[in-house]
Amino acid sequence: MSDHTADRLRGLVAAFLRTHDPGGDRVGFLRARFDAGLAWVHYPAGLGGLAAPPHLQPVVDAAFAEAGAPDNRPRRNSIGLGMAAPTLLRHGTDAQCRRWLRPLWTGEEVWCQLFSEPDAGSDLAGLRTRAARDGDDWVVDGQKVWTSMAHEARWAILLARTDPAVPKHHGITYFVCDMTTPGVQVRPLRQLTGEAEFNEVFLTGVRVPDTQRVGAEGQGWQVARTTLMNERVAIGGRPLPREGGMVGLVARLWRERPELRTAGLHEEILHSWVRAEAARLAALRLRQLVAAGQPGPEGSAVKLSFAELNQRISGLEVELLGAQGLRHDDWAMRRPTEPDLLGRTATYRYLRARGNSIEGGTSEILRTVIAERVLGLPAEPRVDR
Amino acid sequence: MTDLLYGADEEALRDSVRALLAAHAPWQRTLARLDGDEPYDAALWTRLVDQLGVTGLAVPAEHGGAGAGFREVAVVLEELGRAVAPVPFLGAAVATRTLLACGDTELLGQLATGERTVALAVGLSTAPPPDPDPTVTAEPGSALPGVVARVAEVGSAPVLHGVVDGVADALCCDVLLVPAGDGLYAVDTGGPGVRMTPVVSLDATRPLVDVGLTGAPARPIAAGAAASRAVSAALTTGAALLASEQVGLAQWCLDTTVAHVRARHQFGRPVGSFQAVKHRLADLWVEVTQARAVARHAADRLAAGDPEAPLAAALAQAYCGPVAVRAAEVCVQLHGGLGFTWEHPAHLYLKRAKSGAIAFGTADRHRATLARLVDLPAPAGRR
Numbered sequence: 035m036s037d038h039t040a041d042r043l044r045g046l047v048a049a050f051l052r053t054h055d056p057g058g059d060r061v062g063f064l065r066a067r068f069d070a071g072l073a074w075v076h077y078p079a080g081l082g083g084l085a086a087p088p089h090l091q092p093v094v095d096a097a098f099a100e101a102g103a104p105d106n107r108p109r110r111n112s113i114g115l116g117m118a119a120p121t122l123l124r125h126g127t128d129a130q131c132r133r134w135l136r137p138l139w140t141g142e143e144v145w146c147q148l149f150s151e152p153d154a155g156s157d158l159a160g161l162r163t164r165a166a167r168d169g170d171d172w173v174v175d176g177q178k179v180w181t182s183m184a185h186e187a188r189w190a191i192l193l194a195r196t197d198p199a200v201p202k203h204h205g206i207t208y209f210v211c212d213m214t215t216p217g218v219q220v221r222p223l224r225q226l227t228g229e230a231e232f233n234e235v236f237l238t239g240v241r242v243p244d245t246q247r248v249g250a251e252g253q254g255w256q257v258a259r260t261t262l263m264n265e266r267v268a269i270g271g272r273p274l275p276r277e278g279g280m281v282g283l284v285a286r287l288w289r290e291r292p293e294l295r296t297a298g299l300h301e302e303i304l305h306s307w308v309r310a311e312a313a314r315l316a317a318l319r320l321r322q323l324v325a326a327g328q329p330g331p332e333g334s335a336v337k338l339s340f341a342e343l344n345q346r347i348s349g350l351e352v353e354l355l356g357a358q359g360l361r362h363d364d365w366a367m368r369r370p371t372e373p374d375l376l377g378r379t380a381t382y383r384y385l386r387a388r389g390n391s392i393e394g395g396t397s398e399i400l401r402t403v404i405a406e407r408v409l410g411l412p413a414e415p416r417v418d419r
Numbered sequence: 420m421t422d423l424l425y426g427a428d429e430e431a432l433r434d435s436v437r438a439l440l441a442a443h444a445p446w447q448r449t450l451a452r453l454d455g456d457e458p459y460d461a462a463l464w465t466r467l468v469d470q471l472g473v474t475g476l477a478v479p480a481e482h483g484g485a486g487a488g489f490r491e492v493a494v495v496l497e498e499l500g501r502a503v504a505p506v507p508f509l510g511a512a513v514a515t516r517t518l519l520a521c522g523d524t525e526l527l528g529q530l531a532t533g534e535r536t537v538a539l540a541v542g543l544s545t546a547p548p549p550d551p552d553p554t555v556t557a558e559p560g561s562a563l564p565g566v567v568a569r570v571a572e573v574g575s576a577p578v579l580h581g582v583v584d585g586v587a588d589a590l591c592c593d594v595l596l597v598p599a600g601d602g603l604y605a606v607d608t609g610g611p612g613v614r615m616t617p618v619v620s621l622d623a624t625r626p627l628v629d630v631g632l633t634g635a636p637a638r639p640i641a642a643g644a645a646a647s648r649a650v651s652a653a654l655t656t657g658a659a660l661l662a663s664e665q666v667g668l669a670q671w672c673l674d675t676t677v678a679h680v681r682a683r684h685q686f687g688r689p690v691g692s693f694q695a696v697k698h699r700l701a702d703l704w705v706e707v708t709q710a711r712a713v714a715r716h717a718a719d720r721l722a723a724g725d726p727e728a729p730l731a732a733a734l735a736q737a738y739c740g741p742v743a744v745r746a747a748e749v750c751v752q753l754h755g756g757l758g759f760t761w762e763h764p765a766h767l768y769l770k771r772a773k774s775g776a777i778a779f780g781t782a783d784r785h786r787a788t789l790a791r792l793v794d795l796p797a798p799a800g801r802r
Contacts, residue, residue, distance in 0.1 A: 288795055295798035303795055304786040308737045315712040319423035326424060335705040404704055405697035409677045412692040 038075070038086035040093045046084075047072060047097040056103035064106055064140040067098070073106075073139045077123065081135050089325035106141045110371055113183060114138045114145030118191050118210075125208070125249040125257045134189065134210070146187035148178040148211060148235055149258070156399045158193070159202045159255055160418070163237060165194035165209065172196070172209065172247070174217075174240040180393070183371065184220045184233035187213050192242070193254050202418060206254035210246040217241075227385045228365035231373060273321055274314050280344055280383060281310035283376065284351045294354050303354075306347050313339040331408040338400045341390035344375075348383040355380055423715040428487075429494045435471055436498040444504045446764040449624060452505060458617075458626040459591050464506045468533035471495075473508060475531035477515050483528035489516075489656065493663035493718035500667030503767045505624040509660060510538045510588020516656040517596050517603070520649035521641040526594065526605060538589040539653050540597040540606075540630055541565030546780020547654035547729060549788045563647045564654060568599035568632055578612065579604060579637045583630040587778070590617060590628050597630075597637065603646040604637035611635065622774035624767060655732045658779040659721045662714035662735035665775055669707045669739075669746035672768050676700065676750045683755075696753060703749055710742040730792045737785040740776040747772035 054066050067073055068082040075091050077083025099105070108115055119138055122131055137143040154161040163176025174194050184190070190211045197205035211218070217240040222230035249257040277285055288295065288303055313336065320332040352359040362381040373386050391397040405411045425433070444463050452458060467473045476491045478484020485491075492512050499508055511530065514537040518527040529535040545565040568581030579599050589595060595606045595613075606613060612635035618627040641649050677700060680691030690696055717735035720728040747769040751758040758765045776782065790796060 285793075285795060292796075292799065295796075297798055300790070300795075300797050301786075304737075304790055307789065307793065307795060308734060308786065311734055312709040312713045312738045315421075315423065315716050316709040318421070319712040319715065322422070322424050328424075332708050335708045338701075338705055339709065398698070401698040401701035402694065404701040405691075409697075409700055409704060411677065411681060411697050411700065412689045414692050414694060415688065 038084065038090060040090060043072075043075065043084075043086065043090050043094050044097050046070070047094055047101075051101050051103070056098070056101050060104045061140060061142060063104060065136065067103075068136050068139050072098075074119075077135075081123070081131055082139050087327070089327075106139055110186075111138065111141050111144050111183075112372075113147050113187075113191075114143070114189075117147060118145045118189070121191065121208075121257060121260045122210075122248065124260050129245070130210070130248065138189075143188040144183055144186050146181050146183045146190045146213070148181060148184075148190045148192040148237075150180045151177060152179055156396055157418075158258075159206065161193055161195060161206065163192075163194045164198070165196050165207060165242065167196070167244075168241075170244050171241045172207075172244060174209075174211070174237045174242055176237050178235040178237065179223065179232075181220075181233045181235050182231055184213065184235050185222070185369065186371070189213060190235075191248075193258055196251055196254075200252070203255045204252055206258070207251050208248040208254035208257040209242050210248060211237075211240065211242050212246075215240050215242070222367070222369065224367060226388070227373075227382060229368040229370055231370055273318060276311060276314065277307075278314070279310060279340070280347045280351070280375065280387075281307055283380075283383075284347055284354065287351065287354060294356065299350065299354055302350050306343065306350060309339070310343050310347065313343055331404070334400050334404050334408070337394065338397055338404075341387075341397055344383075344387040344390050348380060348387045351380040352384045421716050421719050423712050423719065425494065425715075426490075429491060432471075432491055433494050433498060436467070436473075436495050437501075439466060439471065440498060440502040440504055444502050446503065446767065449503055449505055449767060450762075450764060453623050458505055458623055459507060460505045461591065463504065464508075465533075467495075467506060467508070474511050474515070474533050477512065477519070478527055478531035482524050482531060484531040488722040489660065490718045490722045493660055493714065493721075496660055496664040497667035497670075497714075500664035500771070501671045503624050503668065503764070503771050505626075507536060507538065507588035507591065509625075509657065509664065510592070511536065512660055513539050513588075513653045513657040514596060517649050517653040518640075520652045521603065521645070523605070523640045526640075535593040536591060537594045537596060538586065538592040539565075539650070540568075540583045540586050540589065540595040541650070541654070542583065542585040543587040543625075543627060543774075543778045544585065544780070545654060546784045547658055547732065547788070548651055549784075549791050563598050563601060563603075564650050566598045566600070568597055570600040570602070570604070570637070571634070573634065573636075577604065577637045577639060578634045579606060579632040580634060581632050583632070585618060585627045586630050587625050587627055589630065590615065590626055595630065596640070597632070598646065598650050599637070601646065602642040603640050603649055605640050606632070606635050606637050620774070622770045624771060625774065654779060655729050656721060658736045658785070659717035659728065659732035661775060661779055662710070662717050662732075662739035665739040665743035665772070666707065666711050666714045668768055668772055668775070669703075669710060669743045672743075672746035672750035672765075672772075673700065673703055673707055675765075676703075676753045679754055679757075690753075699749060699753070703746055706742045707746065710739045713738045730789070733785040733788040733792065736779060737782045737789060740782050740785075743772040744776050 050070050054063055071079055071084040072094055073082035075084050075086040075094055076088040078085050151161050165172040165174045190213055192209040192211040193206055195205050196207040217238040219236040221234045223232045223234050224230045317336045363379045375383055406413055472485055473495050475484035476487045477489050480486035517539050530537045548564050567583050568579045570577050597604045597606050612633045614631035616629040620627045680696055681689055683690045713735050717731040720731040751765045751769055754765055757763050
């Protein structure tokens with residue numbers, strides 16, 4: 035580890051760029067970058083990394099960006115990069131990592147997540163999708179919901195019940211499902227904004243080879259916890275400049291439209307500005323902690339507060355706009371790969387932000403998680419364990 | 420870029436301060452002091468100064484200090500807030516900044532070594548001026564915050580007249596730095612014409628005094644724009660550093676409350692297993708986590724001499740003051756009846772937090788300052 039320095043990595047990038055044209059074939063370039071260990075440098079050698087400390091990744095990314103190299107379009111594959119990959123690395127076999135990580139990182143294969151079900155949301159461990167063993171395969175039947183990117187994904191991380199006879203957390207197994215398998219049906223799930231970022235996925239007699247099981251049979255809940263922890267970090271971990279989020283939009287509006295200003299909304303915008311800046315600095319501190327090798331539990335705080343801020347600020351923006359706040363851009367059914375939070379009308383932001391405290395763990399569940407895992411408070415008595 | 424973490428030296432300093440406070444300033448002793456007539460703990464102050472050199476941290480080595488900086492001062496304040504320790508350290512830090520700005524190296528050296536205790540004679544509730552760079556002094560004294568005294572002359576030597584109400588960390592000080600007229604003056608508290616009247620203070624662990632000056636001999640240490648800048652910088656420093664004290668205080672309230680609700684049983688289960696209690700504490704933890712980042716940012720920008728330090732200080736007081744109050748209020752509430760007693764220390768923290776929310780300007784004043792600094796102006800016709 036100690037032989038990895040920022041200078042050395044910059045040197046490796048420079049050497050790589052001498053033999054690989056960043057303006058040439060995009061996928062070929064990305065594959066070669068992966069093979070050179072310069073994809074995610076903290077991953078092991080042979081799997082796209084150099085076993086370097088994670089805080090050197092931004093150095094490498096910056097060096098490639100400076101050279102005008104193509105990136106792997108990370109936002110298009112956030113489930114794959116943010117959740118599937120760390121889970122495979124931690125719990126997958128060597129063969130699984132070798133098969134899946136490279137095309138995952140290059141973006142050639144997009145991933146989605148088949149976790150939530152109509153009757154298993156916050157109580158995810160109550161999921162009912164069944165996987166029954168049949169020879170070398172498992173046969174999966176059930177329904178999943180809130181699956182972003184299912185319509186573009188090649189692979190899915192899948193939780194299914196393999197033993198209904200044991201307490202619910204112990205009967206779950208973690209699989210990787212090929213989304214092109216017969217019996218996988220994807221239908222858009224239209225949301226209150228009019229568009230469909232998410233899907234319902236129906237699984238009918240879907241055969242999943244046992245070689246695509248991740249972790250031991252019945253250990254799926256433990257494996258999934260890695261994924262969910264990474265999800266909260268993935269959602270909350272982006273660095274922002276001051277006024278970089280929604281607060282910037284409403285601040286600009288305030289500056290440009292003095293006729294909209296009222297005393298009450300002035301109080302509200304200042305409160306929101308202060309809270310947004312505090313949340314931004316806390317997220318920055320979390321990044322600095324992670325970079326210094328002291329990852330803390332602050333990730334859950336970041337997700338919780340950004341959800342509340344987005345809702346509060348987008349609500350303020352609609353109200354500030356007054357008559358104009360009554361006008362929406364359109365209700366057309368679209369299939370965006372990610373919400374266009376900054377490019378559409380304030381009404382869209384207001385509506386879309388309602389999902390922020392529901393997706394990726396509701397704010398209520400997050401508070402319970404913080405209370406129990408961070409503060410060490412005792413769990414409520416439960417009837418389902 | 421702003422460094423929001425604690426360095427190894429800072430952690431070591433924290434450990435030393437915490438150990439000293441644990442040994443010599445348990446809350447029982449601070450509580451007992453409330454019924455005595457010596458609100459400050461002079462013995463504790465002597466230990467902090469002599470053993471740990473806290474008053475020299477932000478003073479350059481060539482003036483007798485440790486040559487560290489305000490990041491380290493902030494770490495000490497976190498620990499003092501955690502212990503609601505009755506020592507005049509915040510006032511000393513504000514005085515340090517004043518003297519650094521004035522270039523009064525002799526007094527600075529005496530302050531650093533603990534030979535003399537110095538305080539800036541402005542009311543504790545005085546906010547930094549909303550315009551942080553008053554380079555233009557339109558009329559004498561107008562740009563100098565906290566001025567209530569006037570200057571006269573006896574022979575050719577200046578003397579001060581006036582009353583400065585509600586000054587913190589001045590009760591036992593040797594020298595007051597008094598803004599008067601359009602200048603800043605040093606006044607020996609042991610000299611003639613100085614009357615110090617203790618106030619029955621909301622926060623008895625940071626007792627206030629009303630200072631009366633009747634022809635008190637004074638030595639000018641800065642005048643005009645230099646004096647304005649010194650006082651502005653000092654008040655900004657107070658606002659920024661107070662945030663670290665508030666973070667320490669809030670963290671104590673959170674930790675103590677969590678320990679209590681884990682141990683306390685009602686209805687056959689720990690009180691802390693009820694969701695209504697858990698969620699309140701989870702929200703408080705989020706706020707304390709963010710307050711730490713905000714306070715660290717303010718200390719770091721202050722230490723760096725960043726022109727944005729006034730913005731960071733205003734943000735710190737707009738955010739951390741209310742968080743500390745909420746932490747102390749939650750602490751009282753979730754301790755139930757116990758939290759309402761005199762014998763439990765929660766009220767020490769509540770009183771420190773509430774008085775801290777007014778010290779160096781309320782959150783509302785700091786939001787008004789932010790409105791100017793980040794260009795979010797009030798509607799026409801309003802402030």
